[in-house]
Amino acid sequence: MSTPNPNPDTGEVDVVDPSFTACPQEVYKRLLQECPMAKTLGTDSPVLSRYEDIRWALRHPEIFSSEMDIHLGLGTERPMIPQQIDPPRQTRYRKILDQRFSRRRVVEIEPRIRAHANELIDSFIEQGECEFDQAFAIPLPCQAFLELMGLSVEDLDLFLELKNGIIRPPVPHTDLEAAQEYRTRTGRRIYEYFEKLIDERGAHPREDIMTHLVTTEIDGRRLEREEILDICFLFLLGGLDTVTATLGCNLAYLASHPEQRERLVRHPELLDDAVEELLRWETPVMMLPRVVKQDVSLGGEEFKAGTLVTLLVGAANVDETEFEGADHVDFDRGRNRHLAFGGGPHRCLGSHLARMELRVAMQEWHRRIPVYSIKEGETPRYSPGIREVQYLPLVWPTGEGAGS
Amino acid sequence: MKKVRVDLNLCVGHGRCYELAPEVFAEDDDRGHCRVRLARVDGELEKVAQRASDNCPEGAIFVEADEG
Numbered sequence: 197m198s199t200p201n202p203n204p205d206t207g208e209v210d211v212v213d214p215s216f217t218a219c220p221q222e223v224y225k226r227l228l229q230e231c232p233m234a235k236t237l238g239t240d241s242p243v244l245s246r247y248e249d250i251r252w253a254l255r256h257p258e259i260f261s262s263e264m265d266i267h268l269g270l271g272t273e274r275p276m277i278p279q280q281i282d283p284p285r286q287t288r289y290r291k292i293l294d295q296r297f298s299r300r301r302v303v304e305i306e307p308r309i310r311a312h313a314n315e316l317i318d319s320f321i322e323q324g325e326c327e328f329d330q331a332f333a334i335p336l337p338c339q340a341f342l343e344l345m346g347l348s349v350e351d352l353d354l355f356l357e358l359k360n361g362i363i364r365p366p367v368p369h370t371d372l373e374a375a376q377e378y379r380t381r382t383g384r385r386i387y388e389y390f391e392k393l394i395d396e397r398g399a400h401p402r403e404d405i406m407t408h409l410v411t412t413e414i415d416g417r418r419l420e421r422e423e424i425l426d427i428c429f430l431f432l433l434g435g436l437d438t439v440t441a442t443l444g445c446n447l448a449y450l451a452s453h454p455e456q457r458e459r460l461v462r463h464p465e466l467l468d469d470a471v472e473e474l475l476r477w478e479t480p481v482m483m484l485p486r487v488v489k490q491d492v493s494l495g496g497e498e499f500k501a502g503t504l505v506t507l508l509v510g511a512a513n514v515d516e517t518e519f520e521g522a523d524h525v526d527f528d529r530g531r532n533r534h535l536a537f538g539g540g541p542h543r544c545l546g547s548h549l550a551r552m553e554l555r556v557a558m559q560e561w562h563r564r565i566p567v568y569s570i571k572e573g574e575t576p577r578y579s580p581g582i583r584e585v586q587y588l589p590l591v592w593p594t595g596e597g598a599g600s
Numbered sequence: 601m602k603k604v605r606v607d608l609n610l611c612v613g614h615g616r617c618y619e620l621a622p623e624v625f626a627e628d629d630d631r632g633h634c635r636v637r638l639a640r641v642d643g644e645l646e647k648v649a650q651r652a653s654d655n656c657p658e659g660a661i662f663v664e665a666d667e668g
Contacts, residue, residue: 255610255658291631298632299615468619472655531654539657543612548632551619 204230210237211483211506212580220482220583221523224511233497241504242497243483245511247518247535249495253486253507254540257282260486260505262542269376271362271383276430277423283541288414289427290545296405299548305343306552312339313560321564324594325571328447329440329586332557337439340553341431346404347393358386359436383429390428394421435546437582438481439553444585445478446471446558448576449525451569451590456525461566464559470527471554476534477525480583482510484538509535568592601642603666604649606634610660617652617661624649625661640666 201216201223202209209227210216216223227234227245234243244250253260261282263275275281278289295301313336320326338356342349360366361382367374397407409424419427450457460470488503499505513534514522520531537544544550568590570576577587604624606617613632617625623645628635641649646663653661 251657294613294631298613299619299627300632530651533655533657533659535657537614537657539612539614541612543614543657548615 202227202231202234207231207234208237209234209243211243211508214578214580217482217578217580217583218576220479220510221477221514224508224514225523227508227511228515233495236506241506242499243506243508244495245508245515246495247512247515250507250509250512250535251539252494253505254484254535254538254542257286257541259488259490259492260507261489262486263489264485264487264504269379270433271379271381271386272426272429273383273387274422274426276433277426278545279430279434279542286541289423290541292408292412292414293427293545296408297545297549299552302344302549302552305340306556308343309336309340309553310556310560312336312343313557314564317560317564322594325589325591328588328590329444329584332561333440333443333447333585333588334436336443336557337436337553340439340549341435344405344549345431346402346406354389355432355436358382358389359432361385362433363437386429386432387425390425391421393428394424434544435549437584438544438546439550441480441579441582441584442475442478442550442554443557444576444588445480445583446474446554447561447568447590448570448585448588449474449478451588453525454569456527457562457566457568459527461562464562466527467555467558467562469529469532471551471558472532472534473525473527473529475536475554476513476519476529476532478583479510479513479534479536481536481538481581482583483508483581509538565592601640601666602646602649602663604636604639604641605662605664606636607660607662608633610658612658614657616655616657620655621648621652625652634660 201213232245235241236243244253262280263282264280278286316332316335320331334356338352339349342351362379365375365378367378393406394410397410401407401411409419409427412419460466484507486505486507488499488501488505491501492499513536516522518533537547571589571591574589576585579586611633615627615632617634618627624638624641626635626637638645649663653663
């Protein structure tokens with residue numbers, strides 16, 4: 197018999213187990229009931245699950261800090277800005293970045309994202325099937341990112357290659373050394389790509405985020421080259437996979453819950469609430485790392501300075517103390533204070549962009565392909581950490597009678 | 601009549617309030633944080649203000665008794 201996850205005897209949870217990332221809600225429930233202060237498997241590193249504990253931790257970066265001493269092994273040479281630095285330094289960067297990622301700004305590019313979504317759908321709709329991740333969920337957020345940054349859409353393939361080189365290096369799964377080497381090499385290429393852009397925008401300013409980063413001032417000074425690079429690195433790593441994963445999780449859920457899908461198609465006015473409820477239920481970015489900066493007591497547990505902690509936001513989002521009927525996906529949920537975009541000062545910088553992309557993608561997909569399901573005999577495959585549905589074969593009727 | 605109050609120390613700009621209740625809340629010009637447009641609400645407006653409060657992940661919005 198396999199070991200239960202979480203293991204009630206040891207209080208350990210395997211957060212990267214494939215069956216956990218595929219269907220985490222049951223595990224969350226047991227964690228909340230049996231061990232709301234668990235440890236990650238094989239380490240002494242605490243895993244927080246309760247809504248109130250996690251919300252408190254997110255609000256207190258001076259205690260649960262994002263400034264890790266250890267490198268997260270993502271090919272970066274310095275911390276990413278503003279994600280891996282804390283207030284008050286972080287606040288100065290957020291002030292200039294929040295403006296550029298505000299709802300008002302992202303609405304400006306909405307028509308172009310809608311056009312991209314339709315072009316992608318055009319490319320496969322007649323075939324009656326697609327592998328959703330490759331065909332739609334990966335390219336769309338990448339196009340949105342290029343639009344917002346003011347970069348050439350011709351760079352799409354290069355961008356996907358660079359992003360994958362960091363997140364999924366094309367080396368054997370077990371060869372950690374080769375993976376790290378590949379990431380470092382890719383990291384250098386990413387720095388080079390953005391260095392070139394900094395020079396170009398410095399010489400020929402435009403109305404885009406890249407130019408803004410080159411010309412804007414913080415406390416009366418322009419950003420250093422390295423600061424701009426550390427911001428761009430985060431954009432590339434944070435802005436693409438997360439929306440890709442959310443699109444995959446949403447479609448995988450709706451493909452296997454036809455009654456919910458039909459309701460959404462019949463009542464498009466439910467879409468915004470459905471997007472929020474699926475963010476809560478699926479929580480594609482299921483966990484956030486933090487390091488304890490000062491000894492603290494939280495939720496009846498003592499945490500020593502220097503301890504690495506995992507905030508399992510996915511579990512917080514199904515905590516009954518906050519969400520009534522938490523294990524029901526309810527598009528009519530009137531109260532939904534989910535933490536899928538985190539919270540506190542590190543709230544996801546791209547949350548307005550992500551919501552716009554999700555809304556547009558879900559609207560256009562369901563308008564054009566209202567009936568779909570997972571290909572018979574196939575099982576979707578989810579990646580750990582950020583729950584990208586890396587394999588999601590969908591089928592739908594074509595020709596006469598389709599679209600009803 | 602109820603009073604609408606936002607704790608700006610808690611607001612971090614999720615923007616749920618001005619998405620859900622644009623009659624009562626607006627996006628500030630600076631960082632996309634919350635700005636109260638209508639500080640006193642009743643009837644339908646009280647309902648939408650309450651809905652914004654119920655969907656603020658930071659719990660930063662209060663729709664409370666108006667004591668003048």
